[in-house]
Structures are given as structure tokens and as C-alpha cells.
Amino acid sequence: xxxxxLLADDHAILREGLASLMEKQEDIKVVxxxxxxxxxxxxxxxxxxxxxxxxxKLPGMSGIEACRLLKARFPEMKVIVLSMYExxxxxxxxxxxxxxxxxxxxxxxxxxxxxxxKAVRGEKTFSPQVLEMIVASLRDxxxxxxxxxxxxxxxxxxxDVLAMMSEGMSNKDIATSLFISTKTVEKIASGxxxxxxxxxxxxxxxxxxxxxx
Numbered sequence: 001x002x003x004x005x006l007l008a009d010d011h012a013i014l015r016e017g018l019a020s021l022m023e024k025q026e027d028i029k030v031v032x033x034x035x036x037x038x039x040x041x042x043x044x045x046x047x048x049x050x051x052x053x054x055x056x057k058l059p060g061m062s063g064i065e066a067c068r069l070l071k072a073r074f075p076e077m078k079v080i081v082l083s084m085y086e087x088x089x090x091x092x093x094x095x096x097x098x099x100x101x102x103x104x105x106x107x108x109x110x111x112x113x114x115x116x117x118k119a120v121r122g123e124k125t126f127s128p129q130v131l132e133m134i135v136a137s138l139r140d141x142x143x144x145x146x147x148x149x150x151x152x153x154x155x156x157x158x159x160d161v162l163a164m165m166s167e168g169m170s171n172k173d174i175a176t177s178l179f180i181s182t183k184t185v186e187k188i189a190s191g192x193x194x195x196x197x198x199x200x201x202x203x204x205x206x207x208x209x210x211x212x213x
Contacts, residue, residue: 003027003029003050003120004029004047004048004051005022005029005030005053005116006032006033006049006051006053006055007030007033007034008033008037008040008055008066009035009055010036010057011034013077014105015035018053021112022116030181032049035059035060036060037063038053038061040054040066041069043160043161044073044074044077045073048077048086049077050120051079051100051114051187052070052078052079053082054080054081054082055082055092056085056094057081057114063083064093064097067079067081067098070100078110078120079098079101080100080103080116082103082112083092083104083105086104086129091133091134101107101115101117101118101125102103102126102130103125103126104127104129111127111156118173122168123168123169124169126167131164131177134167138166149211150196150197151208153195153196154196158191158192161174161192164177165204165208166209171185189201
């Protein structure tokens with residue numbers, strides 16, 4: 001399967017570099033480029049790419065707003081935010097509008113390539129620094145909202161793993177992020193299910209997300 005990608009960034013030299021990187025991959029094809037949010041929406045409508053790689057700061061319409069509109073118009077289209085901003089406010093807003101990943105521009109090219117492949121499979125990808133912010137935020141929220149519920153029985157490591165599950169990360173991705181083996185993640189997951197009184201990952205994640213409402 002060939003992954004059709006649209007690049008949206010206001011810096012031509014960066015788009016050229018990304019296009020060169022993508023075109024070296026046998027399974028990825030860059031079908032178009034855009035320099036601002038409005039052009040990105042137009043190109044997305046015309047070209048119908050599988051995925052858009054988008055800067056969060058674009059002239060005129062922001063990348064956040066463009067992402068929101070893309071997801072509203074084309075729910076199946078994936079969007080990966082590529083940004084220089086490590087501020088959690090930007091990360092949180094990107095997640096809220098439906099971004100399928102958030103990578104920092106200092107990430108290696110191989111990370112972006114893998115993120116593209118994962119996104120079309122329905123998996124989320126975040127730069128390690130970004131993931132740390134997400135987990136820390138979820139942990140802080142959990143401490144203030146669980147109110148003695150089953151989530152309070154989880155160890156910090158179990159809570160982190162469950163938070164990552166809620167972001168759509170696979171066991172393999174969680175293992176890589178935490179520098180542990182996949183088998184260890186599976187063992188931790190089993191402990192989570194037992195403590196929460198559920199029998200599946202889906203049920204555990206649902207319970208976790210419900211605690212945030």
C-alpha cells in the first residue's frame with residue numbers, strides 16, 4: 001500500500017527536505033505541498049491524501065484550526081503535527097482537535113517516517129519529550145479526580161502505561177518509550193486489568209477516560 005502524503009509548512013526549504021526524505025521510501029509518496037492553512041485545506045480536498053504532515057504555526061489560518069477542519073471534513077485523513085514548540089498548551093490543543101501525532105522538528109527523519117506508517121495503521125506517535133508532558137499531565141489530573149476510585153490502586157508505572165494506552169499507543173511503542181520489554185508491558189497491563197476489575201484493554205482505557213470527564 002502506497003501512503004499518499006501532503007506537506008504543509010510555510011518554509012519551502014523544510015518542505016523540500018521532507019519531500020526528499022519521504023520520496024526515498026518505497027511505500028510513501030508526496031502528492032502535494034502547501035504553504036499555509038487555507039492552501040492545505042484546498043489541496044487536501046483536491047488530492048485526498050492519506051495523511052497530512054503539518055506545522056502548527058502557519059500564515060493566516062493556524063495549523064491547529066486547519067487540523068480541526070481537516071478532521072471535520074475528512075475524518076479518515078490522518079494528521080501529524082510537526083512543530084518546534086514543546087509547550088504543552090500546543091500539544092494539548094493539537095490532541096483536542098484530533099491530531100494523530102505530534103513530533104518535534106528536531107526529531108530524526110526516521111522517526112517521522114515511522115510516525116507516518118503508524119498513523120495510517122491507526123496508531124498515535126509522539127516525540128519522547130512530548131509524551132512525557134502528556135503522561136505527566138494525565139497523572140496530575142488523575143490525582144485530583146479519581147477520588148478514591150480504582151485508579152488510585154495503580155502504581156505510578158501502571159498509571160503511566162494506562163495513560164499511554166489511552167493515547168492509542170501499542171504495547172511495542174509503550175515498551176520503547178519506557179525502555180522496557182513488550183512482555184513487561186503485557187505483565188503490567190494484566191496487573192492494571194486485575195486492579196480495575198476489567199478484562200480488556202478497551203475497558204481499562206474507557207474507565208481511565210471516564211475518570212477525566
